[in-house]
Amino acid sequence: MTNMHARPRQPRAPARLALTLLALLAAASAAAAAPFFLPTGPEVHNTGDPRVRTDSQGGVHMVYPLVASAGAVYGYCPAGCASADDVWTVVFPTDDFGAVHNAMLALDANDRPYLLFATYDSVIYAECSGDCRQGGSWSGARIFHHDGDxxxxxxxxxxxxxxxxxxxxxxxxxxxxxxxxxxxxxxxxxxxxxxxxxxxxxxxxxxxxxxxxxxxxxxxxxxxxxxx
Structure with missing residues (x-):
């Protein structure tokens, strides 16, 4: 699998052609935060259908495929998430396997995320050790290849x-x-x-x-x- 890229929090242009995350709840006030475009790493991309999970600490974990590109993005936003600047992202390029049609996410009992990506003929599994906000903590591999059937x-x-x-x-x-x-x-x-x-x-x-x-x-x- 090609290298993953992590994006730490930093100022950015507000315009993003990405999925809009609606109605995130602020942990302290339970008031809905203003909607914002989800980040897609160093490059701007449209995104496909997201999967979202909330962990036991109120942190929000997300994964979404890139549109018109080959890859997917894992995003994490801590409790009280209020803007795109609060979101950490790791980009998973899948150039060797084609565009991601479905990106899925699961959390274990310790709030650690696991990811699964499906392309036309491949299934890719990814897991992390250490700080999952950092690309270097992740490893992934194709675990199933088929003929498109x-x-x-x-x-x-x-x-x-x-x-x-x-x-x-x-x-x-x-x-x-x-x-x-x-x-x-x-x-x-x-x-x-x-x-x-x-x-x-x-x-x-x-x-x-x-x-x-x-x-x-x-x-x-x-x-x-x-x-x-």
Missing amino acids: WELTGDAFTLDPQGRPRFLMHAYQAYLGLFAPEPGTRLFACDANCQDGDAWRVSTISEQSWLEPTFRYDARGVAHVATV
Whole structure:
């Protein structure tokens, strides 16, 4: 995976062609902050669908793909987040694998973020050690390569109660079903050394394609999926 770039807080031009983050709550007053454009690192980009998680300290973790470019951005804003200048970003270029179609985020019990990116034919997993606001703390690798017959849609990435990553993929949905592969849904699971693609177990859990799934575990370790 190509190098990640971290952006510390610093003054910037206010105009950003990026996602607008609405209604962040100020921790002290519970009043909605004014909306602002999310940053995309040293270069300005439009952004795609975001995923947002709030940690136990009120910090806001975000991930969003770049539009008309190859990559995704992880953003962190501490409790009381009020402006783009409060947001730390790490940019993940994916030039070797193509544009990111879906970027997903999960937090473990210690508020540590884990990321999953899907391109046309690749799935990329990233995790951090140390200060996750810094690009040097992150490492990522392609863990699955396919021929375009599979898709990773919805909010299909999660951690189990032990903090181990899992995600769902379904068969590619061709327009009008023309030349479509056989339907199906797969579960990918890893318990350790998860940047090694061989460490992931793959099992078919349905002969139907579960589209746009939301995937979560409860405290007992029971998986729950909402899909269409």
